[in-house]
Amino acid sequence: MQDHPTVAQLLDAVRRYLEEEIVPNTDGRRQFLARVSANTLQIVLRELEAEEEHLEREWAGLERLLGPMARPATRAELRAALRARNEELCRRIRAGEADGGEWSRRVWEHVRTVVRDKISVTNPGFLAPASP
Amino acid sequence: MRAEEVEARLPEALARVLGASPVAVTNVRQMTGGAVHETWAVDVTTQDVGRPAGAQRLVLRVFVATAPGGMSAEHEFSVLRAAFDAGVPAPRPVALLGSADMGAPSFLMERVDGETIGRRLVKDALYAAVRPRVADQLGRIAAAIHGVPLSAELRAFLSAPPEGASGAEWELRRIEGIYRDVTRDPHPAFELALRWLRERLVPSGPHTLVHGDYRVGNVVYGPEGVRAVLDWEGAHIGDPMEDLGWVCVRSWRFGGGLPVGGVGKREELFAAYEAAGGAPVDPRRVRWWEVFGNLRWGIITLGLAAPFLRGHTHDVEPAAIGRRAVETEWELLELMEAG
Numbered sequence: 001m002q003d004h005p006t007v008a009q010l011l012d013a014v015r016r017y018l019e020e021e022i023v024p025n026t027d028g029r030r031q032f033l034a035r036v037s038a039n040t041l042q043i044v045l046r047e048l049e050a051e052e053e054h055l056e057r058e059w060a061g062l063e064r065l066l067g068p069m070a071r072p073a074t075r076a077e078l079r080a081a082l083r084a085r086n087e088e089l090c091r092r093i094r095a096g097e098a099d100g101g102e103w104s105r106r107v108w109e110h111v112r113t114v115v116r117d118k119i120s121v122t123n124p125g126f127l128a129p130a131s132p
Numbered sequence: 133m134r135a136e137e138v139e140a141r142l143p144e145a146l147a148r149v150l151g152a153s154p155v156a157v158t159n160v161r162q163m164t165g166g167a168v169h170e171t172w173a174v175d176v177t178t179q180d181v182g183r184p185a186g187a188q189r190l191v192l193r194v195f196v197a198t199a200p201g202g203m204s205a206e207h208e209f210s211v212l213r214a215a216f217d218a219g220v221p222a223p224r225p226v227a228l229l230g231s232a233d234m235g236a237p238s239f240l241m242e243r244v245d246g247e248t249i250g251r252r253l254v255k256d257a258l259y260a261a262v263r264p265r266v267a268d269q270l271g272r273i274a275a276a277i278h279g280v281p282l283s284a285e286l287r288a289f290l291s292a293p294p295e296g297a298s299g300a301e302w303e304l305r306r307i308e309g310i311y312r313d314v315t316r317d318p319h320p321a322f323e324l325a326l327r328w329l330r331e332r333l334v335p336s337g338p339h340t341l342v343h344g345d346y347r348v349g350n351v352v353y354g355p356e357g358v359r360a361v362l363d364w365e366g367a368h369i370g371d372p373m374e375d376l377g378w379v380c381v382r383s384w385r386f387g388g389g390l391p392v393g394g395v396g397k398r399e400e401l402f403a404a405y406e407a408a409g410g411a412p413v414d415p416r417r418v419r420w421w422e423v424f425g426n427l428r429w430g431i432i433t434l435g436l437a438a439p440f441l442r443g444h445t446h447d448v449e450p451a452a453i454g455r456r457a458v459e460t461e462w463e464l465l466e467l468m469e470a471g
Binding site for chain 2: 043112122126127
């Protein structure tokens, strides 16, 4: 186990440097890319914080839709298994199984939950209601 | 291409195509740079006997590479000319140059001064007076674009739905093909959108010229309003409602609260479109195209991230854009559930 600072603390220090020192002292394309870089670190920070909870929620949701499955032991295996289960879900949507009915309703609810989790990491500001 | 190279090669090419000499080319600066096209701002001074010397402020577009399925310099120049001649506010096309002139196919058009950045339209005080009029202007201009006569020359190269297919059916098939090709991850939300769109395919009215990337961000505007429509490389023949749906896609609202460019209402867009001679607007058809537009933009973001994921570039911009597809997933779910 590593000493302090934590990964999050280290990344946040780099993010602050980009935002407070580089962005105000550059212009044009370099400034734009510095801003994108700082924002990217913010995504990573939010993902570090939320990933475990989000992966668990997605796994549980897919089990309810596709049936139970032994929970992989490591996070890397969990990601691989989630990919496989999402591919199965996509195949069933393509086959028309989510066009209507009770299972379809549950699919929409699940997809909405997962997309909400993803966007709360990548761009939480986007979750504000869109215009009518 | 470097600025010095543009400065060195352009005068001779211009002297030939404009029939004026000598020619001074000054103030060369790159406006945007991409793997496919380079856009340069140049000032050109002609000094012909018997004609007053005048400086022309031009834009040089150099087609460094041809994107798969992309439009050539010659064809984009033709579309621009057809639009300009039909009275669409667009940069006046000046001259088409050959590959030998600038080392790659290129053309010159007039430079229209003004702002293109969408966020400034939504937020800057300078544009407060024009914001309430933008939807109206965009509606009128869309009607003008869709009224551009489809000459035999244009028909010869513009992509069009095959005989008997609607624009919606054709575009949906195309975008699904691109999606299957480009995606690295399963996207249940995109699969739901593909099903939704297929079940609700809308018939086309008469096919017209479609701009294909008609939105705030691709227009030049000033404090008095929209001055010119840019970026004609996506032009094709199809359902004109496609442009009306695309202009409402959330990604082109730049944080503004209203659907048309963040600053205008759909109803204003539609009323102006009809008043300026556009076909009657069925809001449900436009809605289909808005859903399609969000899916299309989501798939484009996957495509923009692909060079990074394939290791062709290590730039942070294409890396970051890979995480933007989910924004369109969210918007798609919102739109589809609203019906």
